[in-house]
Amino acid sequence: MSVNTIKCECGHINHEGTVLCEACGKPIQGNQHLDGNDDQKVLEMRYDGSARRSKTYKRTFIDKTWAFFSSVKVGVWLIVITLIFSALGTIYPQEPFKNSPLPASQFYETEYGITGKIFYQLGFHNMYDSWWYIILVALIGISLVICSLDRYIPLRRALKNQKIKRHPTFVKRQRVVSSADKLSDENYQMIKERLEKKRYKIKEEDGHLFAEKNRFSRWGPYVNHIGLIIILVAAILRMFHVMHVDDYVWVREGETRVIPGTGHEYYVKNEKFSFDFFDPNEDERFREALEKNEAPIPKDFQTDAVIYKVVGDPVIGEEPELEEIKRGEIRVNEPLSFNGYSLYQAGNQMESEYDSISFKVNGENDQEIGEFKFETDEAPYQVELDDGTVVRVDDYYPQLEFTDNGPSSFSKFPRNPGIIFSVLKEGEEEGERFFYLAEEVIGLSEENTFSMSVSDIDKRSASGLTVKKDNTLPFFLVGAIIFMIGVVQGLYWYHRRIWIHPAENEYLVGSHTNKNWFGMKKELDEIFEGTEFNEFKDQSELK
Amino acid sequence: MDFYEISSSLLSISFFIYLIAVVFFGAILGKKRDERQKSKLTTIGIILTIIGFIAQVGSFIFRWMEAGHIPVSNMFEFIYFFSMCLIFAFLLIHFIYRYSIMGIVALPIAIVLIGYGSVFPTEVTPLVDSLQSNWLYIHVTTVALAQAILSISFVAGLLYLIVKVNQEVRSKETSYLELIMYFVVSVITFVILSFSFGAADYEAVFNLPENEDYTDISYTLPALIGPTDSELATTGHFYTGIEAPSFMNGPEAARKFNTLIWSLLSGLVLYGLLRLLTRKRLGAYLQNKFGKVNPDIVDDIIYRAVAIGFPLFTLGGLIFAAIWAQQAWGRFWGWDPKEVWALITWLFYAAFLHLRLTRGWHGKKSAWLAVIGFGIIMFNLIVINLVISGLHSYA
Ligand code: HEM
Numbered sequence: 001m002s003v004n005t006i007k008c009e010c011g012h013i014n015h016e017g018t019v020l021c022e023a024c025g026k027p028i029q030g031n032q033h034l035d036g037n038d039d040q041k042v043l044e045m046r047y048d049g050s051a052r053r054s055k056t057y058k059r060t061f062i063d064k065t066w067a068f069f070s071s072v073k074v075g076v077w078l079i080v081i082t083l084i085f086s087a088l089g090t091i092y093p094q095e096p097f098k099n100s101p102l103p104a105s106q107f108y109e110t111e112y113g114i115t116g117k118i119f120y121q122l123g124f125h126n127m128y129d130s131w132w133y134i135i136l137v138a139l140i141g142i143s144l145v146i147c148s149l150d151r152y153i154p155l156r157r158a159l160k161n162q163k164i165k166r167h168p169t170f171v172k173r174q175r176v177v178s179s180a181d182k183l184s185d186e187n188y189q190m191i192k193e194r195l196e197k198k199r200y201k202i203k204e205e206d207g208h209l210f211a212e213k214n215r216f217s218r219w220g221p222y223v224n225h226i227g228l229i230i231i232l233v234a235a236i237l238r239m240f241h242v243m244h245v246d247d248y249v250w251v252r253e254g255e256t257r258v259i260p261g262t263g264h265e266y267y268v269k270n271e272k273f274s275f276d277f278f279d280p281n282e283d284e285r286f287r288e289a290l291e292k293n294e295a296p297i298p299k300d301f302q303t304d305a306v307i308y309k310v311v312g313d314p315v316i317g318e319e320p321e322l323e324e325i326k327r328g329e330i331r332v333n334e335p336l337s338f339n340g341y342s343l344y345q346a347g348n349q350m351e352s353e354y355d356s357i358s359f360k361v362n363g364e365n366d367q368e369i370g371e372f373k374f375e376t377d378e379a380p381y382q383v384e385l386d387d388g389t390v391v392r393v394d395d396y397y398p399q400l401e402f403t404d405n406g407p408s409s410f411s412k413f414p415r416n417p418g419i420i421f422s423v424l425k426e427g428e429e430e431g432e433r434f435f436y437l438a439e440e441v442i443g444l445s446e447e448n449t450f451s452m453s454v455s456d457i458d459k460r461s462a463s464g465l466t467v468k469k470d471n472t473l474p475f476f477l478v479g480a481i482i483f484m485i486g487v488v489q490g491l492y493w494y495h496r497r498i499w500i501h502p503a504e505n506e507y508l509v510g511s512h513t514n515k516n517w518f519g520m521k522k523e524l525d526e527i528f529e530g531t532e533f534n535e536f537k538d539q540s541e542l543k
Numbered sequence: 544m545d546f547y548e549i550s551s552s553l554l555s556i557s558f559f560i561y562l563i564a565v566v567f568f569g570a571i572l573g574k575k576r577d578e579r580q581k582s583k584l585t586t587i588g589i590i591l592t593i594i595g596f597i598a599q600v601g602s603f604i605f606r607w608m609e610a611g612h613i614p615v616s617n618m619f620e621f622i623y624f625f626s627m628c629l630i631f632a633f634l635l636i637h638f639i640y641r642y643s644i645m646g647i648v649a650l651p652i653a654i655v656l657i658g659y660g661s662v663f664p665t666e667v668t669p670l671v672d673s674l675q676s677n678w679l680y681i682h683v684t685t686v687a688l689a690q691a692i693l694s695i696s697f698v699a700g701l702l703y704l705i706v707k708v709n710q711e712v713r714s715k716e717t718s719y720l721e722l723i724m725y726f727v728v729s730v731i732t733f734v735i736l737s738f739s740f741g742a743a744d745y746e747a748v749f750n751l752p753e754n755e756d757y758t759d760i761s762y763t764l765p766a767l768i769g770p771t772d773s774e775l776a777t778t779g780h781f782y783t784g785i786e787a788p789s790f791m792n793g794p795e796a797a798r799k800f801n802t803l804i805w806s807l808l809s810g811l812v813l814y815g816l817l818r819l820l821t822r823k824r825l826g827a828y829l830q831n832k833f834g835k836v837n838p839d840i841v842d843d844i845i846y847r848a849v850a851i852g853f854p855l856f857t858l859g860g861l862i863f864a865a866i867w868a869q870q871a872w873g874r875f876w877g878w879d880p881k882e883v884w885a886l887i888t889w890l891f892y893a894a895f896l897h898l899r900l901t902r903g904w905h906g907k908k909s910a911w912l913a914v915i916g917f918g919i920i921m922f923n924l925i926v927i928n929l930v931i932s933g934l935h936s937y938a
Contacts, residue, residue, distance in 0.1 A: 036902065046900065076897050083890040090880040097879070128878045246874070278669045297669055333676040333871050344873040468873040476875070480862050487857065491850040515850075518640070518843040538839070 012161065015154070017056025020049025022161040025170030042540045043173045045512050048162070050154035069143045070150035078140045085136065089127030092119050141232045144225045152222045159215060164205040166510075171501045174510035175540055176521060180532040183507045187531040191500070194527045200498070209500040218514060220490020227483030234475035245469035248346065252353065253460040256308070256322075261467045262341060267308040267322055273461045275348060276300040301345050303330045303463040307338050330465065340469050347464025354414045358456035359441070361385060361423060364449055371455060376414035388426035389450075395420040400437055423450045496520060498527075509533060546609035547667065553602035554623070554657075560595035561630075561654050564588045568646040572832045585643040589634075592650065596630050603627060610667040615683040617668050622660030622924070624684075626653045628691030636695050636848065642840055644833070648705075649698045655727060658734035678867035685859025686885075689852050690920050693892065696848035700913030702833075703841045707907055710827035716907075720826040723914065728817070729810025733802070736809055740764055747780035749773040762798055764805050770797040838906060845909050846899055849916075853892045860885040884923040891919055 004016040012023035019035045020027055020043065027037065027049075034055045035044035043049065054070040057063040068074055092112055095104050104125050108116035123130055171177070192209070195202055200211035238244045247261035251270035259266040276299040308322035328336045335342040356375050363369040370385030374393070382392040397407055400418030407418055417436070424431035433444035434452045441452040494516050501508040509528070513520040517538070524536050567588035603624065606614040614620040633649040636642075670679075701723065708716045740763055747762045751773050760770055765781040775782045786797075814825075821828040864885065865875035876882060895912050898904040904912075 044902075072897050072900055076894050079890050079894045079897070083887050083894070086883050086887050086890070089878075090883050093880075094878055128883075299669070335870070335873060342873060344871075346872070466873045473869070473875070476865075480865075484854065484858060484862070487854045491854060516843070516847065518840060518847075 010163070010165075010167070012163075015051040015056075015157075017051035017053075018049065019044075019051075020158075020170065021167070022048075022050065022158045023163040024165065024167045025049070025162070026167035027169060027173075040540075041173060042175045043170070045174070046514070047151055047155045048158040050158035052150050052154050054150045066146060066150070069146040072147065075140070075143045075147060078136065078143055082133075082136050082140065085127065085133060089124055092116060092125070094127065095125045098125075137232065137235075141229060144228060148222050148225045152219075155218065159218070162210075164203045164210040165208045166210075166499050166501060168501060168503050168508060171499050171508045171510035173539075174499075174512050176511045176517065176524065176536050176538050178509045178524075178528065178533045178536045180507045180509075180534065181505070183502075183532055191527060191531060195498070198523060198527065200496070207502045209498075211498040212496070214493045214495050217489055217493035218495045220486050220488070220493075222486070223489060224483045224486025227479045227481070227486055230479030230482060231476055234472045234479060237475065238470070238472045244472060245341070245467060247467040248464065249467060250347070250462050250464050251303070251305075252462045253355070256306075259307075259341070259343075259467055261469070264320075265310055266338070266341065267310070267320075268343065268465065269306040269308065270463050271304040271306060273304075273348070273463045274300075274302050275461070301332055301348055301463075303345060303465065304328075305330050305336060305343065305465075307336070307343075330463075335468075340471070342468045344466040344468060345463070346466040348461060353460050353462065354417050355458045355460040356456075357417070357419075357436070357454060357458070359391075359436075360453050360455045361389065361391065362451045362453075363387075363389070366451065373456075374419065376417060390424045390426070390431075392422045392424060392431070393419060394422050394433070420444075421452065423452070494519065496523070498524070507533070509536075511536075546605045550602045550605035550609060551665070553598045553605065557595040557598035557602065558654065558657055560591050560598060561650050561657075564591035564595060565647065565650045565654070567591060568643065568650065571643070572647065572834065585646075588643065588646055589637065592630065592634065592646065596627070596634065599627050599630070606667065612670050613680045613684070614667070615687070616670055616679070617663070619660050619663040619665050621683070621687065622656055622663070625687045625691060625924070626656040626660065628688045629653045629656065629694055631688070632691045632695045632848075633698070635692075636844060639847075640840060640844060642837075642844065644836055645695075645698060645702065645844070647833075648702050649695065651727075652694070652698060655730050655734070659730055662734060662737045676867060676871060678863060678870060682859055682863040682867050685855060685863060689856035689859050690888075690924075692848055692852035692855065693920060694848075694917055696845045696852070696913040697917035699841050699844040699848065700910035700917075702836065703838065703845065703907065703910040704914070705826060705829045706833050706836050706841075707838060707910070708826060708830070710824065710830050713824075717824055717826055719911075721824055724825040725810060725814050728814045729806045732809035732813050733806035736764060736805060746777070747775065747782070748777045749775055760798060762801065764802060766801060767804050768797055768801045773797075842906050842909060845913050846905075849892055849895055849913075853889075853896065856889060856892065861889060881923070884919070888916075888919050888923060891916055 006014045006016065006018055006028055008014060008021035008024060008026055008028065010021060010024040010026065012021055014022055014028065017031065017034065018028055019031045019037065027043070032038050035047075035049060037043055052070070053063075054067040058067055092108060098104065098107050102110060104120060108120040108125060110116075112119070119125060127133055192202060195211045198213070200213045203210045203212075245261040247259075249257055249260055249268070251257050251268055253270050253273050256267050256269040258264055259268050278297045278299050305328060306324055307326040309325045311321040311323050326336070326338045330336045330343055330345045332345045335344045337343075354376050356373050358371060358373045360371050361369055369387050369389060372383045372385065372391060376398065382390055384390050395407070395418075397418040398414040399416050400407060401416075416438070419436040421434045421436065422431040423434065432448050432450050434450075435442045435444050436452075436454070439454055439457065441454060443451065494513050496511070496513045498509065498511045501510070509524075511520060511524055521536060521538065528536070565588075567584050570584045571582050571588075603614065606620075615624050629649065630653050633645065633653075636645065704716070704720055708714075708720055710717060745763055745765070747766055749760045749762065749766070749770050751759060751770060760773070766775070767783050767785065769775065769782060769786050773786065817825060823831075864882070868877065868882075869875035895909075895916065898912065899909065
């Protein structure tokens with residue numbers, strides 16, 4: 001790429017494609033169309049007429065790509081397209097939220113009919129991690145980088161090179177201008193003082209005055225775009241598992257389980273799981289609302305957890321040796337963290353399993369002969385009562401169901417235990433059989449001397465914990481902070497410049513602000529009030 | 544009187560003060576620009592607005608004391624907090640620009656919102672476990688404030704359109720403007736209807752013999768559309784006998800659909816009446832009343848409101864929201880519908896800011912964009928909460 005240069009009459013050497021001389025601001029002939037100044041009285045000042053690559057070179061493929069991505073119009077289109085697709089994705093629930101055992105291929109059609117089917121077939125049910133959504137976001141990222149480079153570099157050069165003395169055309173063709181036939185020294189000093197009071201930095205040369213403030217706010221957009229880029233990079237990093245662990249584990253009360261996603265290095269024990277609902281009778285304030293609500297409103301869920309680390313290298317299949325490293329409570333909004341991992345209270349199965357069932361055994365004449373406790377985790381086994389009677393567990397079905405082949409167990413979790421006992425007199429081999437199911441005992445033999453009944457039931461709850469490790473969080477946080485700094489820098493401060501230009505037989509004032517002309521005009525009125533200058537004129541007022 | 548009653552009374556008081564303030568602001572319509580700015584009426588209007596605002600803040604504080612947590616956790620509370628923020632944002636802009644004519648648009652919108660919010664159950668509700676976090680306070684309040692400030696750009700935009708859309712001939716622009724008017728009128732009739740039938744304790748109950756989860760569903764407005772496969776259980780109530788089409792999911796959908804039809808129909812009636820009375824498009828009628836405004840200032844307010852609101856929205860709606868979600872669920876972003884709509888709002892206003900960089904997007908085009916932006920905010924607040932439910936769903 002050859003770099004041609006343009007020499008201005010003031011002597012400054014400008015890059016090819018410059019619209020306004022960087023030093024004196026004189027419009028450079030032949031380039032005015034680049035910023036659309038031809039048919040406009042007011043000069044386009046957004047980039048101070050600096051030479052932007054996208055406007056200058058349009059020959060090669062690379063030039064064209066560059067020009068394409070640095071166009072704000074293209075950027076806005078990308079944003080709008082992303083916005084529209086994002087919205088379309090919320091018409092029906094995304095796959096992870098569908099909350100149904102049906103597979104996606106059936107769910108959307110069954111639930112929402114033909115529109116649901118279309119939604120599914122277009123792939124909208126997995127909108128936000130579909131490849132084309134990711135490409136859209138990536139294009140925004142590319143556009144961000146290119147447009148920022150395209151403008152930041154020349155703009156910084158132009159603002160650095162600006163001279164105090166400007167060409168009269170430059171001053172006259174600013175948006176808000178004024179003039180005076182003469183200007184007394186006294187008033188000139190007063191203007192200077194007022195400018196200083198308003199924190200302008202003042203430079204003077206041969207009677208020319210240049211006042212400027214808040215140039216840093218011009219860098220706001222570039223800073224915020226850097227923040228966005230960091231966030232996008234963090235999002236890409238997050239796709240890799242080293243950076244991000246996301247798993248789930250159910251732990252019953254009293255149980256110790258390996259924490260998934262930690263490479264068998266950590267175990268968690270659920271010592272106790274407690275929960276609490278709002279009680280309409282306890283809290284008068286909420287009574288009306290609570291009574292209206294059919295489902296109880298949860299107040300608190302809590303797992304008392306112990307975290308263990310495996311001593312030495314974990315060997316799969318071998319009972320590991322565990323060492324306690326942390327102990328604490330896990331609640332919604334209050335995760336428990338250890339070595340970069342966090343456990344979140346996410347789900348609960350309340351009193352969904354039987355922990356133990358106690359039975360009473362009566363002998364002849366309904367005389368009580370003993371009591372025993374059946375532990376669901378230790379079955380099957382047998383117990384001997386005080387008088388030598390033996391109760392033997394013949395069959396145990398943790399989650400009882402009846403199939404064509406008789407009773408069987410749906411799972412190994414004691415959610416609905418079924419137990420077949422034999423009660424044997426001392427020394428005998430054959431006894432009377434009893435069947436426990438649904439919290440009742442039924443005798444199976446025809447004539448019973450013994451009888452059994454349930455005397456106590458102990459249930460337990462399981463706690464669902466999300467396992468998280470996210471090394472990308474700091475990146476997101478830093479990106480967000482930089483974005484906020486940039487946005488505030490660019491939107492809450494304004495870059496303002498005022499030129500006082502002694503021309504042949506008049507004084508000219510031109511002013512520029514990158515935004516908030518309302519405030520600028522107010523400030524100008526305050527600064528020039530009571531001087532010879534005419535009322536300020538806005539040369540591009542809305543009609 | 545307990546805190547709850549004090550809070551309710553203060554809310555009613557502020558509601559009426561706002562109504563009176565509108566009258567004062569309205570009285571300056573038709574006057575010349577200079578007269579308006581100096582008019583005593585404006586000063587009284589502003590003072591009334593401030594008093595109303597103080598009453599509303601008081602109502603908010605008492606409700607807070609009653610509930611023991613910040614009252615922003617259900618539909619009623621959120622809308623009502625939002626309207627408070629809207630008044631605050633209006634006052635803020637007023638003290639920057641001293642452009643009182645904004646009040647004639649801002650206050651009625653706040654009033655309509657308060658009315659709309661009051662249709663929802665007003666009892667204090669306890670906080671479900673996932674909402675018991677300080678981040679709730681921070682997140683919800685900044686979002687509401689940011690959205691209120693962004694809405695000011697809609698207020699200015701609407702003002703701009705009322706004054707600037709050419710009403711001499713019918714055009715797309717006049718039609719869209721009428722559509723906005725019609726929406727506002729429909730919300731008003733909806734509120735009036737709800738309160739009238741509410742005051743009369745109207746309740747028609749439908750039985751749903753074939754539904755397993757719901758036994759019955761009660762209507763508080765006469766049933767134009769009943770639930771699918773239902774029977775009217777109460778006697779003496781009006782029912783057209785038309786059932787909701789079966790694709791509408793869940794029996795609640797039919798009730799909401801019925802309410803929607805009521806609002807749109809009654810809105811149509813009131814809108815038609817107003818058209819007959821004024822013998823003009825409402826836009827044309829208002830344009831006549833409003834007279835001239837300074838388009839540069841209004842355009843500047845449209846932009847400035849976004850410039851102030853956008854960073855605040857980013858902070859509250861995205862950053863604080865993400866921090867809270869990380870703490871509560873271990874994932875700072877989950878593509879929940881509410882989150883997606885926050886992203887959409889954010890993207891929209893980012894697009895708005897970028898369009899402002901291009902020539903030709905000031906003035907009327909910006910005003911239309913501001914209207915769309917408000918549409919997105921309202922969609923997020925109302926439709927997403929009531930229809931597309933997600934983790935954040937209130938009602
Ligand atoms: C979601 C993505 C984006 C966000 C949130 C964003 C945000 C912003 C903000 C807040 C400003 C300041 C606006 C103002 O001062 O009024 C800005 C300026 C700007 N943005 Fe973006 N932007 C995004 C994407 C893009 C893209 C894709 C482009 C590419 C064309 C782009 C190009 C620009 C330009 C050229 C400026 C003006 C710079 C200046 O005034 O010197 N932005 N952006």
